[in-house]
Amino acid sequence: MADIPVQAFTPVTTEHRHFRAVLIGISVFFMVILLFAPLATIFATALSDGWKAAAEGISSPDALSAIRLTLTVAAIAVPLNIIFGIAAAWAIAKFDFRGKAFLITLIDLPFSVSPVVAGLALVLLFGSHGAFGTWLIAHDLKIVFAFPGILLATLFITFPFVARELIPVMIEQGRAEEEAALTLGASGWRVFRSVTLPNIRWALLYGVLLANARAMGEFGAVAVISGKIRGETTTMPIMIEMLYNEYLSVAAFSLASLLAALALVTLALKSLLEWRFAGQLAATRRH
Amino acid sequence: MYIDIDELAKEFGTSRALHPVSLSIPAGALVALLGPSGSGKTTLLRILGGLEFPTSGRVLFDGKDATGMSVQERRAGFVFQHYALFRHMTVFENIAFGLRARKRRERPGEAEIGRRVNRLLDLIRLPNIGGRYPSQLSGGQRQRVALARALAIEPRMLLLDEPFGALDAKVRKELRQGLREIHDTTGLTTIFVTHDQEEAMELADLVVVMSMGRIEQIGKPADIRSRPSSDFVRAFTAA
Ligand SMILES: Nc1ncnc2c1ncn2[C@@H]1O[C@H](COP(=O)(O)OP(=O)(O)OP(=O)(O)O)[C@@H](O)[C@H]1O
Numbered sequence: 001m002a003d004i005p006v007q008a009f010t011p012v013t014t015e016h017r018h019f020r021a022v023l024i025g026i027s028v029f030f031m032v033i034l035l036f037a038p039l040a041t042i043f044a045t046a047l048s049d050g051w052k053a054a055a056e057g058i059s060s061p062d063a064l065s066a067i068r069l070t071l072t073v074a075a076i077a078v079p080l081n082i083i084f085g086i087a088a089a090w091a092i093a094k095f096d097f098r099g100k101a102f103l104i105t106l107i108d109l110p111f112s113v114s115p116v117v118a119g120l121a122l123v124l125l126f127g128s129h130g131a132f133g134t135w136l137i138a139h140d141l142k143i144v145f146a147f148p149g150i151l152l153a154t155l156f157i158t159f160p161f162v163a164r165e166l167i168p169v170m171i172e173q174g175r176a177e178e179e180a181a182l183t184l185g186a187s188g189w190r191v192f193r194s195v196t197l198p199n200i201r202w203a204l205l206y207g208v209l210l211a212n213a214r215a216m217g218e219f220g221a222v223a224v225i226s227g228k229i230r231g232e233t234t235t236m237p238i239m240i241e242m243l244y245n246e247y248l249s250v251a252a253f254s255l256a257s258l259l260a261a262l263a264l265v266t267l268a269l270k271s272l273l274e275w276r277f278a279g280q281l282a283a284t285r286r287h
Numbered sequence: 288m289y290i291d292i293d294e295l296a297k298e299f300g301t302s303r304a305l306h307p308v309s310l311s312i313p314a315g316a317l318v319a320l321l322g323p324s325g326s327g328k329t330t331l332l333r334i335l336g337g338l339e340f341p342t343s344g345r346v347l348f349d350g351k352d353a354t355g356m357s358v359q360e361r362r363a364g365f366v367f368q369h370y371a372l373f374r375h376m377t378v379f380e381n382i383a384f385g386l387r388a389r390k391r392r393e394r395p396g397e398a399e400i401g402r403r404v405n406r407l408l409d410l411i412r413l414p415n416i417g418g419r420y421p422s423q424l425s426g427g428q429r430q431r432v433a434l435a436r437a438l439a440i441e442p443r444m445l446l447l448d449e450p451f452g453a454l455d456a457k458v459r460k461e462l463r464q465g466l467r468e469i470h471d472t473t474g475l476t477t478i479f480v481t482h483d484q485e486e487a488m489e490l491a492d493l494v495v496v497m498s499m500g501r502i503e504q505i506g507k508p509a510d511i512r513s514r515p516s517s518d519f520v521r522a523f524t525a526a
């Protein structure tokens with residue numbers, strides 16, 4: 001009897017203090033090497049000739065056009081993928097139907113296929129010698145080496161992000177709350193707006209941020225389908241590569257810094273929202 | 288409101304959850320659907336509430352065919368087994384939900400909504416919890432909030448799926464009494480699902496014993512005890 005209280009004070013984790021320090025050390029080491037150092041280098045190189053040179057690097061007409069193109073593509077691709085993602089996750093999580101397993105695999109396809117292959121596939125489909133090529137030419141529609149192609153490639157690549165985030169959350173929450181809302185007289189749209197959406201909003205936000213980061217950063221698929229026409233179909237990542245290959249490192253790295261900064265802003269935004277709504281977040285997660 | 292169930296059957300794919308069953312429930316009755324797991328109690332209740340549609344047969348409310356009526360039109364106060372409270376809303380907003388969901392013409396004003404919600408909170412004897420979230424309530428409190436939310440829409444009937452299933456024995460007894468009182472004050476036709484025969488016998492005016500998708504016996508608790516219609520009913524209600 002006397003030795004029971006001793007046991008009661010044993011901590012839940014039994015790892016030795018030194019072992020814990022080693023674990024923390026390893027993670028910090030890799031964070032610095034893999035995340036912090038590269039980012040710091042990009043900003044340092046961009047600023048190696050001073051602020052003015054860096055500013056010129058991102059304000060050349062070609063760079064401006066690349067920035068505009070990247071932002072436009074993201075601004076269209078992300079909302080479309082929010083709609084696709086919610087619809088797909090809703091169908092998978094809340095209904096039983098034949099071919100459900102197949103649909104889940106299909107959603108993951110863009111993750112498993114190399115982006116270059118995806119780009120090539122789109123070129124083969126929509127190029128002048130492709131399956132829809134003659135039809136497209138006859139109707140004077142240009143997809144490959146043009147804006148629609150870049151958008152299609154970006155949509156394909158970013159398709160899984162929103163759906164992937166939502167499916168587990170929606171499955172975990174089940175249908176009961178929606179059914180309760182229906183019995184209380186709410187229309188389908190009202191159920192979606194005031195019950196489903198609030199319950200998935202954090203997963204949705206996270207998926208949107210990931211999709212946005214990828215939409216702005218995608219290189220492989222877009223490189224293949226865009227044809228890299230300077231000032232016309234070059235997105236920011238492609239423009240960065242072109243500048244770098246031309247030994248214009250300051251210009252390349254200033255544009256890279258801007259791209260990285262856009263990603264950091266989205267991350268900061270997410271942290272800010274999480275901090276601001278910490279209480280609500282806890283209330284919806286527990287239960 | 289009185290309810291007639293006429294040769295109602297339900298199949299899920301190839302499996303039969305409900306063989307054709309018929310049942311008449313008088314207005315204002317407190318009815319227990321009693322049976323072991325998988326006997327089709329929830330299925331029958333969900334069909335009445337409009338959450339599931341029968342493969343064949345009819346449901347009549349006050350003598351009028353309601354088989355194809357939408358879940359919203361039915362105005363059935365439904366209490367779910369695990370309560371299904373809206374986790375991102377406060378207790379107040381949970382109870383107000385049904386009133387806010389009404390068409391603009393029929394929607395009460397903000398002050399009236401507040402009055403009604405507070406009256407319901409008094410009815411369930413939890414006057415001071417309007418500002419809390421469901422995760423901050425005990426199981427018994429959640430159950431009562433779910434009941435208040437269902438009552439807020441001024442339902443035509445009350446349907447409860449194992450309302451006391453997840454609670455300990457002492458709380459069950461209290462809430463049983465609470466349901467009886469609410470039934471008696473509102474006069475609503477009330478149907479609750481249970482697999483606890485003691486609960487069914489003690490609380491209900493009419494007990495419907497179910498087994499494997501069929502109704503085995505319908506009767507007053509005393510009649511079922513003294514004249515069980517089959518060995519199954521005898522064994523199931525003996526415990
Ligand atoms: N959505 C569904 N799809 C397929 N089968 C179902 C579905 N819902 C219920 N069933 C089946 O119908 C039968 C009756 O189920 P029901 O949920 O009505 O039983 P119950 O009496 O409520 O049982 P319990 O006491 O365990 O809740 C069961 O065999 C069940 O497996």
Ligand SMILES: [Mg+2]
Nearest residue numbers: 328329330448
């Ligand atoms: Mg059940």
